[in-house]
Amino acid sequence: MSEPDQMYRSGGFEKKQPPDLVHLSAAEALELGERSMRRLGYDVEASRIVAENLVDTALCGYASAGLPRILNIADNPKHRQPRTAIRVVHETDTSALIDGGNNVGLYSVHRATGIAVEKARRSGFALVGVYNSFYSGRNAYYLEMIAKRDLVGIHLASGHLQVVPYGGIRPALGTNPIGFGMPSSRGPVILDMGTAAIMGADVILKTRLNELLPEGVAVDGEGEVTRDPRKAREGGILTFGGHKGYGLSFCVQALGILAGAALNRDKDYGFLFIVFDPAMIVPVEHFKNELTALINRIKATPRKPGVPEILIPGERAFRERERRRVEGIELDRLVFEKLNAL
Amino acid sequence: MSEPDQMYRSGGFEKKQPPDLVHLSAAEALELGERSMRRLGYDVEASRIVAENLVDTALCGYASAGLPRILNIADNPKHRQPRTAIRVVHETDTSALIDGGNNVGLYSVHRATGIAVEKARRSGFALVGVYNSFYSGRNAYYLEMIAKRDLVGIHLASGHLQVVPYGGIRPALGTNPIGFGMPSSRGPVILDMGTAAIMGADVILKTRLNELLPEGVAVDGEGEVTRDPRKAREGGILTFGGHKGYGLSFCVQALGILAGAALNRDKDYGFLFIVFDPAMIVPVEHFKNELTALINRIKATPRKPGVPEILIPGERAFRERERRRVEGIELDRLVFEKLNAL
Numbered sequence: 001m002s003e004p005d006q007m008y009r010s011g012g013f014e015k016k017q018p019p020d021l022v023h024l025s026a027a028e029a030l031e032l033g034e035r036s037m038r039r040l041g042y043d044v045e046a047s048r049i050v051a052e053n054l055v056d057t058a059l060c061g062y063a064s065a066g067l068p069r070i071l072n073i074a075d076n077p078k079h080r081q082p083r084t085a086i087r088v089v090h091e092t093d094t095s096a097l098i099d100g101g102n103n104v105g106l107y108s109v110h111r112a113t114g115i116a117v118e119k120a121r122r123s124g125f126a127l128v129g130v131y132n133s134f135y136s137g138r139n140a141y142y143l144e145m146i147a148k149r150d151l152v153g154i155h156l157a158s159g160h161l162q163v164v165p166y167g168g169i170r171p172a173l174g175t176n177p178i179g180f181g182m183p184s185s186r187g188p189v190i191l192d193m194g195t196a197a198i199m200g201a202d203v204i205l206k207t208r209l210n211e212l213l214p215e216g217v218a219v220d221g222e223g224e225v226t227r228d229p230r231k232a233r234e235g236g237i238l239t240f241g242g243h244k245g246y247g248l249s250f251c252v253q254a255l256g257i258l259a260g261a262a263l264n265r266d267k268d269y270g271f272l273f274i275v276f277d278p279a280m281i282v283p284v285e286h287f288k289n290e291l292t293a294l295i296n297r298i299k300a301t302p303r304k305p306g307v308p309e310i311l312i313p314g315e316r317a318f319r320e321r322e323r324r325r326v327e328g329i330e331l332d333r334l335v336f337e338k339l340n341a342l
Numbered sequence: 343m344s345e346p347d348q349m350y351r352s353g354g355f356e357k358k359q360p361p362d363l364v365h366l367s368a369a370e371a372l373e374l375g376e377r378s379m380r381r382l383g384y385d386v387e388a389s390r391i392v393a394e395n396l397v398d399t400a401l402c403g404y405a406s407a408g409l410p411r412i413l414n415i416a417d418n419p420k421h422r423q424p425r426t427a428i429r430v431v432h433e434t435d436t437s438a439l440i441d442g443g444n445n446v447g448l449y450s451v452h453r454a455t456g457i458a459v460e461k462a463r464r465s466g467f468a469l470v471g472v473y474n475s476f477y478s479g480r481n482a483y484y485l486e487m488i489a490k491r492d493l494v495g496i497h498l499a500s501g502h503l504q505v506v507p508y509g510g511i512r513p514a515l516g517t518n519p520i521g522f523g524m525p526s527s528r529g530p531v532i533l534d535m536g537t538a539a540i541m542g543a544d545v546i547l548k549t550r551l552n553e554l555l556p557e558g559v560a561v562d563g564e565g566e567v568t569r570d571p572r573k574a575r576e577g578g579i580l581t582f583g584g585h586k587g588y589g590l591s592f593c594v595q596a597l598g599i600l601a602g603a604a605l606n607r608d609k610d611y612g613f614l615f616i617v618f619d620p621a622m623i624v625p626v627e628h629f630k631n632e633l634t635a636l637i638n639r640i641k642a643t644p645r646k647p648g649v650p651e652i653l654i655p656g657e658r659a660f661r662e663r664e665r666r667r668v669e670g671i672e673l674d675r676l677v678f679e680k681l682n683a684l
Contacts, residue, residue, distance in 0.1 A: 090623065092466070095466070096623075124434070124436060124437070124469075125467045127618055127623050128623075129623050154496070154616075166653075167653075168646070169643070169646055170644045172640045172643045182596060182597070189592075189593075189596065191592070219646075223645070223646035223647065241582045242583075244587075245583060247655045248533070250531075250654065251524075255524070257624070257628075257629055257633060257636065258623050258629060260624065261632075267632075274616060274618070276467075278600055280434060280437035280469050281471050281601075281602075282599070286604070287599055290599045290604040290609075293609075298507050301510035301514045302510065302512045303511060304509055304565035305565065307510075309509075310507050310510050311508075313589045
């Protein structure tokens with residue numbers, strides 16, 4: 001079974017109807033997440049880091065990418081291989097190359113973010129890469145850590161091959177997300193987007209549910225556009241936005257090499273951070289205030305009938321989080337029980 | 343008349359049929375370009391820099407963005423305003439903010455590229471912005487300069503508002519290109535793409551030719567998708583790739599602020615370079631060789647029937663250039679005469 005299968009298939013819990021849900025406060029979810037990660041053999045610090053990330057993801061509205069992911073980590077073949085301590089293998093005042101030691105990316109990429117932030121705060125700039133790791137979760141989490149320290153961050157992550165290059169009919173690229181984080185005087189602005197037309201997890205889910213894919217997101221083994229998720233798995237996922245999305249996906253895959261991707265046996269997984277202090281070029285307050293002015297200008301743009309508001313990248317997730325911090329989150333009972341049984 | 347009108351409308355020469363063409367060698371085109379820029383009041387050095395850029399653009403296959411652009415520069419309202427010397431207004435070992443002095447971007451952004459390359463070669467990293475300038479031409483040109491020096495470059499350029507935000511019906515963003523340049527052992531790999539679904543120049547051209555726009559690239563004044571270029575000018579151009587393209591376009595506009603865009607009266611034009619030495623994190627030869635290995639892997643991917651080859655970003659332009667360096671370029675006779683009459 002290929003890795004993303006392992007990553008997302010476990011359970012079959014993601015779309016049961018009607019779902020049997022357990023309600024948890026954020027604190028309860030955090031405690032459950034921490035305890036579960038410790039059962040997987042991670043230490044207290046790592047378990048806390050991973051749980052905080054996953055609970056934040058759930059609070060932001062991505063339920064299936066929250067605590068259920070701990071079961072996916074448990075099922076991942078890499079989890080059954082030995083882990084070593086996360087290690088900086090090359091370092092300068094403004095750069096670091098990190099061997100993730102086969103730890104889950106939720107832990108190693110968090111560490112990398114901290115290193116990038118410290119270097120960029122001290123020296124104005126940081127280039128930090130992580131290899132030998134897997135599954136870092138929602139990139140917006142790391143970009144928000146960066147933006148909250150009044151830094152600008154660009155994050156690229158190359159991964160497992162499931163996307164076809166433009167004109168191709170077999171996978172040669174990952175879903176290759178790219179993200180930007182920056183500070184404004186009204187808070188962080190975060191873009192976190194895959195360069196694929198659909199997430200790999202969604203194709204697998206549609207297969208299981210016997211549902212059609214959206215139009216134009218995948219090709220079959222002969223290169224014909226298909227809505228059949230089974231046929232899509234004989235070909236591959238398309239990039240979003242045609243040849244432009246392909247160009248972006250290619251560049252993310254290429255820059256994954258800087259993060260050490262080629263040092264992995266599979267040559268695919270690389271997590272790269274480019275972080276800098278806006279003060280290197282304009283005063284930070286100028287940047288933050290003018291970014292807010294830009295946001296206000298965009299929000300004041302006349303809208304299509306039926307569009308209540310023009311959203312800024314990251315805004316929807318932050319609002320969801322505000323609400324759920326009070327209301328708590330819901331977890332599928334099957335996941336809840338499986339986590340408790342780890 | 344708005345600025346892009348001035349930029350692209352001059353002449354009406356871009357699609358005459360059958361065209362009356364003048365054939366020029368690259369050297370002849372360079373000489374004509376230099377002479378024309380000197381007539382516009384630019385000095386010998388600036389004229390040479392601009393002409394080299396425009397001739398390279400023509401060699402790469404973008405005929406109307408070559409020497410014809412000198413007539414657009416002449417027509418641009420900014421050209422009739424005073425120019426001052428390009429000036430570094432803030433500088434560190436790894437950064438520079440540059441006042442373009444209302445010089446054409448083809449000159450000021452070239453200068454900025456040189457500064458970014460020197461700083462990144464010396465210090466590993468450079469963040470360089472340019473404001474108070476206009477029209478920098480083909481971004482791939484600058485990214486190639488960077489990649490040829492074994493550096494990685496990211497270039498973002500925010501500009502004149504002609505693109506609607508996602509859900510909006512009036513322009514609030516520029517066409518906001520983003521580009522990547524990186525070295526491989528088989529030469530530079532360059533991505534240079536706008537985040538708009540169509541170039542502003544194309545909408546104006548279609549208006550003039552009474553032709554329909556492609557599907558799904560613009561909205562009318564009420565927010566309905568339209569193929570009528572006149573109606574599109576009452577609404578605006580869409581971003582490519584839906585909300586993801588909007589997210590990217592937003593980030594380019596936002597990072598234009600770092601390049602000093604908000605210091606312009608119009609707050610729109612900013613040209614930003616993020617340049618770094620791959621050796622900060624992995625050996626340069628490792629990066630260049632592994633990037634070539636990635637290229638080879640992608641080129642070896644099985645293809646759709648009828649697709650002769652999977653192309654790498656920048657590859658088509660470089661091949662066109664090889665051919666035209668021998669064959670020379672063709673210039674519309676009307677443009678040729680107008681340039682000679684400047």
